[in-house]
Amino acid sequence: MIIVIDFGSQFNQLIARRVRENNVYCQVEPADISIEKIREMNPVGIILSGGPSSVYEENSPTIDPQIFKLGVPVLGICYGMHFMVHALGGTIEGADKREYGFAELVIKDKAPLFKDMDDKFQCWMSHGDSAKKLPEGFVITASTDNTEIAAIANHDKKFYGLQLHPEVEHSVNGALMIRHFLFDVCGCEQNWTMKSFSDGAIAQIKDAVGDKKVIMGLSGGVDSSVAATLIHKAVGKNLHCIFVDNGLLRHREKEQLEESLTANLDMNIKFVDAREKFLTALAGVTDPEQKRKIIGKIFIDVFDAEAKKIEGAEFLGQGTLYPDIIESKSAFGGPTSIIKSHHNVGGLPEEMNLKLIEPLQLLFKDEVRKLGLELGINEDLIWRQPFPGPGLAIRIMGDITEERLEILRRADTILLEEIREAGLYRKLWQSFVVLLPVKSVGVMGDKRTFANCVAIRAVTSNDAMTADWAKLPHDLLGKISNRIINEVDKINRVVFDITSKPPGTIEWE
Numbered sequence: 001m002i003i004v005i006d007f008g009s010q011f012n013q014l015i016a017r018r019v020r021e022n023n024v025y026c027q028v029e030p031a032d033i034s035i036e037k038i039r040e041m042n043p044v045g046i047i048l049s050g051g052p053s054s055v056y057e058e059n060s061p062t063i064d065p066q067i068f069k070l071g072v073p074v075l076g077i078c079y080g081m082h083f084m085v086h087a088l089g090g091t092i093e094g095a096d097k098r099e100y101g102f103a104e105l106v107i108k109d110k111a112p113l114f115k116d117m118d119d120k121f122q123c124w125m126s127h128g129d130s131a132k133k134l135p136e137g138f139v140i141t142a143s144t145d146n147t148e149i150a151a152i153a154n155h156d157k158k159f160y161g162l163q164l165h166p167e168v169e170h171s172v173n174g175a176l177m178i179r180h181f182l183f184d185v186c187g188c189e190q191n192w193t194m195k196s197f198s199d200g201a202i203a204q205i206k207d208a209v210g211d212k213k214v215i216m217g218l219s220g221g222v223d224s225s226v227a228a229t230l231i232h233k234a235v236g237k238n239l240h241c242i243f244v245d246n247g248l249l250r251h252r253e254k255e256q257l258e259e260s261l262t263a264n265l266d267m268n269i270k271f272v273d274a275r276e277k278f279l280t281a282l283a284g285v286t287d288p289e290q291k292r293k294i295i296g297k298i299f300i301d302v303f304d305a306e307a308k309k310i311e312g313a314e315f316l317g318q319g320t321l322y323p324d325i326i327e328s329k330s331a332f333g334g335p336t337s338i339i340k341s342h343h344n345v346g347g348l349p350e351e352m353n354l355k356l357i358e359p360l361q362l363l364f365k366d367e368v369r370k371l372g373l374e375l376g377i378n379e380d381l382i383w384r385q386p387f388p389g390p391g392l393a394i395r396i397m398g399d400i401t402e403e404r405l406e407i408l409r410r411a412d413t414i415l416l417e418e419i420r421e422a423g424l425y426r427k428l429w430q431s432f433v434v435l436l437p438v439k440s441v442g443v444m445g446d447k448r449t450f451a452n453c454v455a456i457r458a459v460t461s462n463d464a465m466t467a468d469w470a471k472l473p474h475d476l477l478g479k480i481s482n483r484i485i486n487e488v489d490k491i492n493r494v495v496f497d498i499t500s501k502p503p504g505t506i507e508w509e
Contacts, residue, residue: 002026002182003043005033007051007061007079013322014167014465015047015077017364018178025192028362031061038067045073045186048080050165054094054129055079055086062087073158073185075178078127081152081161088135088159095130099146105164109141109153112184113160113177123150124170127163158185168466194367194374198230201359205234209315213238214357215307216317217299218269219389220257223319223360225381226372230359231317232267233375240268240313242306244299247275248391248400251409274302282393282400286437288509291400295390307354316354320361321368322463364463385430386464394509398437408435410488411454418480419458428470429461433484434497434508442492444485451492456480458497459506467501 004015006028019026027041038046046067053060061079065087068074076084082092105123107114123144131149134140138159142151152161160181166174182188214231218224218241232239245254258271281294307313360368365386372382388394395412396404412433419431434455442449456477461467481494497504 001041001043002045002047002186002188003038003041004028004047004049005063005080006030007049007083008053009050009079011165011167011465012049012051013364014463015049015178016322016362017463017465018167018175019047019182020192020367021175022179022182022188023190023192024182024188031063033063035064035066035070038070043072044188045075045181046070047181048074048076048083050078050080050126053079055082055092068157068159073181074160075181075185076159076161077167078163078165081163082129082131084159084161085131085135085138085152088138090131090135090138091133092129093132095128095147097146098128099125099144100127101125102170103144103146103150103164105142105144105150107142109139111155113151113153113162113180114142114173115180115184117173117176121172122170123164123166123172123174124168125150125164130163131161160185169462194371197363198371198374201230202234205231205357205359208357209235209238211238212315213240213310213313214315214317215240215242215303215310215313215354217241217303218243219319219387220253220381220384221319221387222365222368222372222382222384223321223386225319225377226368226375227317227319227358227360228267229372229375229377231357237268239317240270240310242303243269243271244302245271245273245275246278246295246299246391248278248295248393248405250387250392251413270306272302272306274298277302279400279402284399286398288394291393291509292390295393299389303354314355315357317357317359320358322362322364324361364465366462383426385425385428385432388507394507395432396435397508404435407452407488407490408433408454411435411484411491414483414487415456415480418476418483422473422476424470424472424476427460429459429464429467430506431456431458431470433457440493444492449492451490453493453495454484454491455495455497455508457506457508459501461501461506464506467506469498469500472496 002019002024004026006012016026016028051061086092102122103125104120106120130147134152137154137156138152140149141153144150147163150163164171166177214235216228218228228241277298281298282291285291369382392405392408393400396408415431415433419425434457436453436455438453439450440453442451458470458472459467460470477496484491484494
């Protein structure tokens with residue numbers, strides 16, 4: 001395996017994704033992991049992630065420097081490179097000029113990370129510190145106009161450092177650099193697949209649960225469906241699924257999901273109508289974090305009530321993914337800052353007395369879809385676009401009322417109909433409508449109107465960690481806008497969101 005050390009970068013899980021794309025198993029571990037634990041895991045290589053800290057600051061994250069004496073290849077990325085340089089006797093200082101964004105990388109030594117690459121190409125930088133003096137045995141392998149020491153190598157010890165971020169799509173040849181590290185440096189084998197993951201996860205769940213019962217919230221989305229199927233294969237009818245109708249679903253979603261889940265998943269499913277509880281509690285609430293917290297609390301309360309009806313229920317299954325965890329807290333207790341809270345990450349009250357099973361917590365969305373296909377789940381479920389746990393509550397800016405929910409549902413239905421008709425549904429990561437907290441003046445039938453404005457959001461992405469706004473055809477946007485304004489009462493203006501992530505998020509709240 002490859003071990004990725006989490007130094008707190010918002011994008012450190014992308015490193016794991018790049019490794020696993022090559023069918024190589026890896027685990028992300030906290031920086032305070034003991035050297036004894038690393039020896040037990042017996043990695044063939046170690047990757048040190050980036051992070052927001054400076055190595056010379058007090059309380060900056062560190063790992064036992066003994067990793068450099070294990071005889072294992074090490075690749076340091078950004079802060080990870082700084083830590084390597086600092087720990088081995090070099091010097092890191094604040095850069096004369098911060099380097100953020102695109103830069104031209106000039107290669108000085110191609111072996112082994114830059115093998116089969118051009119002498120110059122684009123990379124992505126994000127750093128305020130730079131290496132000023134290298135430890136003994138290291139050489140500079142690449143530079144940029146702003147940063148002389150942009151990549152380093154100690155070929156004898158197989159230690160390598162990259163100031164750039166090869167894990168992000170902006171870096172040309174970034175994935176190839178990681179591939180060279182895996183196979184040319186570490187000698188990895190391509191023996192990790194979704195089948196091997198599935199077999200291992202099922203065995204682990206069987207061992208953990210035994211003959212006890214598991215309850216699980218089932219939304220009908222790909223994450224919960226795949227997690228439930230995986231757990232079901234391990235414990236069978238001891239899995240009790242609960243679908244909570246929170247009143248924040250899309251048009252006919254409950255009915256469609258009920259038909260689909262009943263037809264495709266042979267498991268215990270109970271449908272609970274909790275619409276009144278959610279909408280009453282959300283009345284007058286406009287702050288997005290407060291919305292999420294209210295929805296999360298009621299969701300847990302419903303589960304608490306249902307859990308008491310099921311004798312022997314000791315576990316709660318969740319379809320939590322890596323992006324959920326990294327945006328709420330560092331996956332393994334590292335220093336990553338919170339972006340937003342997620343309803344399905346932590347927060348269980350102690351009196352609920354249920355242990356969490358999160359079999360997908362190390363997977364990205366595309367891996368979950370591959371796993372779902374391996375498990376034999378219907379493709380209609382597998383390719384359903386992600387839908388947030390808080391539902392339409394975070395796609396309505398401002399007050400949540402039945403009237404505003406219905407306006408949004410009708411507009412969103414039109415958008416999805418047209419996206420499917422255009423053959424774009426599977427090509428987009430997400431496409432949805434947001435109801436804005438503003439009204440604008442319009443003219444319809446020679447009459448002045450003062451009505452709602454909605455925004456169309458459509459993005460492309462591989463994992464939701466980064467995303468680009470989708471370049472939808474203008475004629476398609478025109479058709480969608482025309483239909484929404486003509487078919488949905490109380491909307492007279494449609495706008496299109498052209499913000500990427502970063503700097504924005506995919507959802508508006």
